[in-house]
Amino acid sequence: MNNFNFTFNATACNTCGGKCCTGESGYIFCSITEMEQISAFLKLPFNEFTQKYVKKVGYKFSLIEKPYNNEYACIFFDKETKKCSIYDVRPKQCRTFPFWDGFRDTTSEDYELLLKMCPGIELDKKDM
Numbered sequence: 257m258n259n260f261n262f263t264f265n266a267t268a269c270n271t272c273g274g275k276c277c278t279g280e281s282g283y284i285f286c287s288i289t290e291m292e293q294i295s296a297f298l299k300l301p302f303n304e305f306t307q308k309y310v311k312k313v314g315y316k317f318s319l320i321e322k323p324y325n326n327e328y329a330c331i332f333f334d335k336e337t338k339k340c341s342i343y344d345v346r347p348k349q350c351r352t353f354p355f356w357d358g359f360r361d362t363t364s365e366d367y368e369l370l371l372k373m374c375p376g377i378e379l380d381k382k383d384m
């Protein structure tokens with residue numbers, strides 16, 4: 257991925273327990289197209305899907321959360337497998353993690369914090 261100080265090792269997802277889908281409360285933003293794709297994947301009418309799984313945040317839409325280990329998890333986080341239950345149609349926000357703009361200027365000082373959020377991140381020391 258261009259202009260990032262780190263690379264990503266996807267094998268870490270197998271053992272990480274879904275840190276990017278759990279933790280403090282947050283937003284999992286979805287576009288209308290993404291919501292249509294998820295509702296089709298779940299074989300739910302669009303209106304039923306949005307009433308059940310989506311909340312409005314200002315002018316945007318977010319998937320809702322559920323309680324998990326005294327914190328929160330995305331409603332589509334499977335507590336048994338510790339994986340996303342809608343993986344093939346997960347929103348762009350999820351597909352692009354951890355390559356988010358806010359992480360672009362990661363420095364070695366930020367690295368420990370970032371590693372706690374995503375153990376798949378591998379710092380590219382030559383770019384520091």
Ligand code: SF4
Nearest residue numbers: 269272275276374376
């Ligand atoms: S936090 Fe990182 S390593 Fe863990 S599941 Fe998410 S992307 Fe994979």
Ligand code: SF4
Nearest residue numbers: 277330332333340350
């Ligand atoms: S949609 Fe899937 S990948 Fe995205 S936060 Fe929810 S469980 Fe995680």
